Amino acid sequence: xxxxxLTWLSVGLTAALTFGATGCSTLPGNxxxxxxxxxxxxxxxxxxxxxxxxxxxxxxxxxxxxxxxxKSVECMGPEASEHLKSLLAPGDIVDLEYDIERTDKYGRTxxxxxxxxxxxxxxxxxxxxxxxxxxxxxxxFYDEVLQAQNEAAAKATGLFDPSAACTIPxxxxxxxxxxxxxxxxxxxxxxxxxxxxxxxxxAIALGHGVKSALNxxxxxxxxxxxxxxxxHFKKNISKLDSSVLHANQAEQAHLDTKTxxxxxxxxxxxxxxxxxxxxxxxxxxxxRQAQLKQQREVAEQKAAERRRIEEQSxxxxxxPTYQAxxxxxxxxxxxxxxxxSVPRNYTGPRCYAPGGKSWxxxx
Numbered sequence: 001x002x003x004x005x006l007t008w009l010s011v012g013l014t015a016a017l018t019f020g021a022t023g024c025s026t027l028p029g030n031x032x033x034x035x036x037x038x039x040x041x042x043x044x045x046x047x048x049x050x051x052x053x054x055x056x057x058x059x060x061x062x063x064x065x066x067x068x069x070x071k072s073v074e075c076m077g078p079e080a081s082e083h084l085k086s087l088l089a090p091g092d093i094v095d096l097e098y099d100i101e102r103t104d105k106y107g108r109t110x111x112x113x114x115x116x117x118x119x120x121x122x123x124x125x126x127x128x129x130x131x132x133x134x135x136x137x138x139x140x141f142y143d144e145v146l147q148a149q150n151e152a153a154a155k156a157t158g159l160f161d162p163s164a165a166c167t168i169p170x171x172x173x174x175x176x177x178x179x180x181x182x183x184x185x186x187x188x189x190x191x192x193x194x195x196x197x198x199x200x201x202x203a204i205a206l207g208h209g210v211k212s213a214l215n216x217x218x219x220x221x222x223x224x225x226x227x228x229x230x231x232h233f234k235k236n237i238s239k240l241d242s243s244v245l246h247a248n249q250a251e252q253a254h255l256d257t258k259t260x261x262x263x264x265x266x267x268x269x270x271x272x273x274x275x276x277x278x279x280x281x282x283x284x285x286x287x288r289q290a291q292l293k294q295q296r297e298v299a300e301q302k303a304a305e306r307r308r309i310e311e312q313s314x315x316x317x318x319x320p321t322y323q324a325x326x327x328x329x330x331x332x333x334x335x336x337x338x339x340x341s342v343p344r345n346y347t348g349p350r351c352y353a354p355g356g357k358s359w360x361x362x363x
Contacts, residue, residue, distance in 0.1 A: 032097070033093060034047035034048055034050075034056075034094060035047065035048045035091060035093055035094075036088045036089065036091060036094060039084045039085045041063065041066050041077070042063030042077060042081045042083070042084050042129060042130060043057065043062060043080070043084070043121075043130060044058070044108070045058070045084065045113070047096070047113075049096070055107075055108045055109065056108065056109045056111050056113065057110050057111075058113055058120065058124070059110050059112050059121060059141050060132055060133060060138070060139065060140070060141040060145045061121040061125055061130045061131070061132065061141075062130060062131055062223065062224055063077065063081075063224065064076045064077035064080055064225070065222075065224070066078055066080070066081055071221050071222075071223075074222055075164070075167055076128075076129055076158055076164070076167070079158070080124065080129035080130060083127050083129050087115065087120055088115065094113050094114060094120070095113070095117075096109075097111060097114065098110065099138035099140040099141075100138055101138055104135070110138060112140065119141065119145075121141050121144075122147070123148070125145045125152060126148035126152055127157060128152035128157035128158020128160050128161065129158045131149055131159070131227055132145040132149050153232065159224070160232075168214070168225065168229060168233050168236075169233075169236075175203070175206045175210045175240060175243070176243070178199075178202065178206050179203050179246070179247055181199070181203075182199060182200055182203055182250055183196055184253075186253075186257050187254060187261070190258055190262055193255070193257045193258035194254075196250075197251050197254035197255050200250045200251035200254060203243075204244055204247045204251065207244040208244065210240065211241070211244070214229060217229055346361055348362070349362040351363075
């Protein structure tokens, strides 16, 4: 259990143990002082009163058990006994004041014990080593003891000290810190969600463990601790229950987040897988089409080569040259020059036309 210091709220012990005083006698008396013989436990001391050793039970204060053979040694019981020994040493002179009933059913004298005008009953409570109780009808010192107890609680002393491993605050502290450290922020990864859920589960287990240990405290075996548990620390126990419930909700939230993240991751992977499949199919189709194209091109090249070879193997034939048909144009004859008729047997002088192709008789 952690021993770190923790400040606790001071809650007044408004509900207290009530012990019946059956079998007691109500005796007047003027024995108002005595000499300390020895300290029995944290709230009982033997005092020589009027020459007789008398066991005195301090009124309105109850300290943890140490000497009762039928009860467990309570938390801070030995410390309470040692503290009373430091307050009342053998031979110390003390004053005693009484209330309505002077003795209890065990025959012990009931009194308020003063040393140097300080109420020892309250001094024990101020050290956090006892709690205020009412022994009906004796309530004379109750208010002063309760005030001292509340001061001790405010200072986190004794039974209220979280650094003392056996105290209720110490048992609550580790669980309280575990709950306070829990994160409510949603996780961003599956691993983080698992970690946060694990932390919540650990805090819940710790809280249940503390609650189980506190539930074993009974009024018969642990009267002082039980009284504190059901009064001063009642709100803390209620807070522990609320913290466990809240941690359960936090754990479930983190588990839900984990589930959602896993589903989202699976969806993402599935979509990625589908995209890869589509891309793979496209790539395969593109490759197939490329292969088909290449095959066509190869086939076309082979066919062309075959045709070329076939053409080369054929005998060469003269290919007639195409001649356009000649168009017969009608000849235009120049008009013949008009000539004078010359006698066939003309032997006279001749006058030739320019060019010397025709002539006519010279005039």
